[in-house]
Amino acid sequence: MNKVGTGTEAVSAVAVAPVPAIRADALSKSYDPARPVLRDISLAIRPGERVALIGPNGSGKSTLLRCLIGLHAPSGGTLEVLGQPLHGHATRRARAHVRGRTGMVFQHHALVRRRVALSNVLHGLLHRPGGWRALSHQTAPSDWRARGMAALEAVGLADRALDRVDALSGGQQQRVAIARALVRDPEFLIADEPAASLDPAAGRDVMALFARLCAERGITLLYTSHDMAHARDYSDRIVALRDGQVQFDTPSHDLSAEHLQESFDG
Numbered sequence: 001m002n003k004v005g006t007g008t009e010a011v012s013a014v015a016v017a018p019v020p021a022i023r024a025d026a027l028s029k030s031y032d033p034a035r036p037v038l039r040d041i042s043l044a045i046r047p048g049e050r051v052a053l054i055g056p057n058g059s060g061k062s063t064l065l066r067c068l069i070g071l072h073a074p075s076g077g078t079l080e081v082l083g084q085p086l087h088g089h090a091t092r093r094a095r096a097h098v099r100g101r102t103g104m105v106f107q108h109h110a111l112v113r114r115r116v117a118l119s120n121v122l123h124g125l126l127h128r129p130g131g132w133r134a135l136s137h138q139t140a141p142s143d144w145r146a147r148g149m150a151a152l153e154a155v156g157l158a159d160r161a162l163d164r165v166d167a168l169s170g171g172q173q174q175r176v177a178i179a180r181a182l183v184r185d186p187e188f189l190i191a192d193e194p195a196a197s198l199d200p201a202a203g204r205d206v207m208a209l210f211a212r213l214c215a216e217r218g219i220t221l222l223y224t225s226h227d228m229a230h231a232r233d234y235s236d237r238i239v240a241l242r243d244g245q246v247q248f249d250t251p252s253h254d255l256s257a258e259h260l261q262e263s264f265d266g
């Protein structure tokens with residue numbers, strides 16, 4: 001058997017399985033105790049895995065994402081994200097650890113439209129809401145500016161760094177939002193319907209960019225989508241929710257017409 005390490009601390013290489021980036025066991029969430037929104041969700045996502053979360057409106061996708069970043073406390077079960085427990089009396093420190101290592105991208109990108117692209121990207125380095133008012137590319141430390149430019153380079157927008165966001169197309173704005181999420185070197189990226197407000201070509205470009213950057217950097221990606229081609233083509237695995245439960249969990253290349261019928265027609 002292969003051994004790694006030295007001296008008395010030799011460790012079996014076979015036995016060292018990576019800690020899942022996300023592990024949920026019997027997770028539940030209710031806003032109103034009479035109407036559970038998530039029920040008995042058990043899920044393990046490996047570091048670097050790219051997972052699409054699908055399901056009809058109201059099936060609980062966004063609620064699950066919010067639990068995963070510590071915005072909502074689960075009502076029951078256990079949840080560990082990046083090694084931090086987020087269930088029970090999760091500490092502020094555990095939630096801050098997860099948020100500091102997670103990048104987020106939303107359908108409506110939440111950029112400051114009157115600021116230039118680079119300033120918006122630098123906002124991703126702030127850990128406090130509202131701090132952006134005092135931060136622009138002109139006042140930021142030079143190492144932050146370098147990181148911001150590298151993130152814009154990665155999404156192909158270095159040449160638009162000093163253009164105001166409201167002068168960019170919808171697809172370019174979403175790429176700025178991706179750069180803002182990437183600038184803090186996240187281990188985990190979540191995206192809530194990142195392509196939903198884009199035209200088909202721009203939507204495919206944005207999804208392909210996500211998939212490529214996450215694969216290159218070993219970032220764990222979890223995104224929601226109502227577009228089955230996006231779910232299938234840009235993920236390793238598809239998890240379908242229905243009425244707050246996992247309806248199926250399958251490698252993307254095994255997604256079948258039956259799966260889709262099951263998910264959307266019941």
Ligand SMILES: Nc1ncnc2c1ncn2[C@@H]1O[C@H](COP(=O)(O)OP(=O)(O)OP(=O)(O)O)[C@@H](O)[C@H]1O
Pocket residue numbers: 031037055056057058059060061062063064
């Ligand atoms: N903050 C909240 N307070 C109370 N109920 C909520 C809250 N957020 C979501 N819900 C309810 O929880 C259920 C699941 O909503 P959620 O947004 O998680 O679903 P979704 O699958 O993301 O839907 P969509 O595809 O429409 O975005 C819905 O019935 C919704 O009304």
